[in-house]
Amino acid sequence: MARPGLQSNVALKESPLFWPAKMKGGVLLVLDETLIPQKLHYINVLNTKQAVQVIKAMKTRAFGQFLVVLNAFLLDIGNSKGLSDKALLLKLESTANALNRSRPTFPFSEVTSIVISWAKKAIEEKRDLRDYVSKNIEGYMFGIRQRRVDRVRRIAKLIKNKDSILTHCNVSGELAMAAHICRQENKEIHFFATETRPYFQGAKLTAWELKRMGAKVTLIADNAIGSIMADGLVNKVIVGSDRSCANGDFANKIGTYQIAVLAQEFGIPFFVLTQPSQKVKTGMDMPIEVRDSKELIYFKGKKILKGNFDGFYPGFDVVGHQFVTGAVAINVQS
């Protein structure tokens, strides 16, 4: 059977952000994205509580969270010596519930429910539960990896010679890897990366990995997108998505909506990387996480301004499908 993602002759160069969590010796190693670009450091995650913590604290985000979710079940299985199948199923269900609650905007339940269904099936069919669930999780991750590699190649095809692309936040390695392919194909391209307050994912992650891949990248403040669009400095927008709706609406890092509106106003094509899902009908049904305002108004323990003020930190925007020129989709369901 042909493996997707291997049609092109261009070798892939992988970003550390593409696959930022992996099991090693029974321990889940999770790349601490908050320390990039200063250092590449992996956090040891040993159990569900720690898995939830790295997700809630945004030590890992976007695709990294899904890897943590899947591997959390492998940790449970690894730590299940002496447990009956029934007891292990209860443990897996408890893990699923904890992960589902960790960040409301993300569709973790779409993945955790699959894992629980495997566990129940193993019990019903009197299979070795540990072996069956582990192999299914590993096979699932292998399949996602192949699909993501395939999407990287499709992103590279979308990017044309002389493109100047605006991007926002970070898309977990895919754009940087696509940029590398474009470079191998001798396409001259340039990226504008918004810094993406308050966590600076655009500055710390996207600008960093694009630079590492040899791409030309210019950092801008989030408030400069209007200026560069009005001045004709960009001709394409490519962003990721954290959750997709059945009608093509999607949720992504805060700041995406205003980019979409201005891109439409200035006639700039707007592309989004999606993970299609039928679970949420439209953007109106999407739960949006509002984070602690301290994450906005404090930086390294100090208030960012003097004086008396409050803060408000919605974590995500919902963007209507009417703003989307094209979606580069990946199926993570099967």
Place this chain on the structure above:
Amino acid sequence: MFNLKENSIALLHGAIVEEELANLPKSLSVFIMEGRPNLESSEYLVGKLAMKKIKPVLIADNMAGFLFSKNLINEVWLGCSNIDSDGAIAPIGSLILAVLAFKHNIPVKCCKGVVSKGAVGKQRDLFNFKGSRVAPLGVSGYVPLIDFIPSKYIRNCYE
């Protein structure tokens, strides 16, 4: 957490002069944009609004769209200079607010304000935040400090 109602927010950006701030509707919550790279806009407004006993709510420069998309904004106030029939000069980020307001049918008030004389700022101001480096070494930065707001986006500009 705020009890945010539709059309309940006045969104301010730029160094709006004091006599203009005196006209802020008391019924509205006042939100202000952070104003990267140097946060001058928000620092100025926090101080001036405190004199009027107003405690504003700070948002990052990428959060305005969210407020518009939820129909929370009642009006936008921009601290501008060189206002004429063609448009106005305002601090960077103002064009985003003007286009969002235009698309959402929200009035924009062009107020008298103090706007940066320089059009482009220093890269190091973008690469750092409150004294700490946030950008990787070796990347370029582009730091426009002002926006030109064409008059087409200034629906209800009043003196």
